[in-house]
Amino acid sequence: MSSLASRLIPPLLTVLGYRRHYISVQNTSKLVADRQLRPQPYGPPRRALKGVSITVDHDRGWPIYSVDPAETSPQQHIVYVHGGAWINQIAPQHWQLVAELSTATSSQILVPIYPLAPQGTAASVVPRIAELLRSLCEKHGANNVSVVGDSAGGQIALSAALLLRDEQVALAHTVLIAPALDLSLSNPEIDTVEPLDPWLARPGLHTAVDLWRDGLSLTNPIVSPLCGDLSGLGPLSVFVGTRDITNPDAKLLIAKARAAGVPTEFHEALNMVHVYPLLPIPEGRHARGRMAALLRGEPQAEATAERPKSIR
Secondary structure, rough: OHHHHHHHHHHHHHHHOOHHOOHHHHHHHHHHHHHHHOOOOOOOOOOOOEEEEEEEEEEOEEEEEEEEOOOOOOOOEEEEEEEOOOOOOOOOHHHHHHHHHHHHHHHEEEEEEOOOOOOOOOOHHHHHHHHHHHHHHHHHHHEEEEEEEOHHHHHHHHHHHHHHHHOOOOOOOEEEEEEOOOOOOOOEEEHHHEEEEEEEEOOHHHHHHHHHHOOOOOOOOOOHHHHHHOOOOEEEEEHHHEEEEOHHHHHHHHHHHHOOOOEEEEEEEEEEEEOOOHHHOHHHHHHHHHHHHEEEHOOOOOOOOOOOOOOO
């Protein structure tokens, strides 16, 4: 049974008006214009994040933060790619997750602040993320390098992992939280889930997608990694709720990856909303614990969630 805290999340998101940003082309266009006029802050919260030290470097205009465990030397190296529909900046919840994973896994986590759409596009951002991962693999070995991404960041992370796979580089792990996978959003199963999602809606997301792909085909794996060949990827894990329009494509990804021989783990959480592992709820804490275990190198499990009979 879902926790009380998690049951309060959908009405809270509705009251706060999260979905209104994506309910229409006009609303999303207005949001993009506002982000252009008043850029959001991206630095870590002023309140110290527990157990980590943070530094920042700049590479060709990108701030790249390094989050390191304060008490131990890093054993693993992770790149975290934040979500936000390609038009919103990294949020405090992302920073909290990064700090928690860094301490729980004794890992250095690099957090690139990539340019948002329309300045940043799939063609310019995805190869830069792949380049960052490649440099870590060359320095530390691919078996010590993982990528984690949520929502739009999950799309970027998986697309970058596929670029590396094309170079015969398989990452230690790819962990995706409610990833955007097929940016056409044409899966008919989304019709059933969308009315239950208190956060995301397709009309506005199509607007954000068009800015992000900047003329690239929706079937290009740099845009829609679900359309790519998945064979040769390293271990893949996906966390997604059932009240999330990314859910149907997440299940397709897992099926396609397993058919391609990719080691997979799938966590489908009943009645959970978009990016639920970032939320301060019991289900989120459980998901974060499992992520940490995977990134520490603990063995993957078989499918860890059953298809619920109802998603009401």
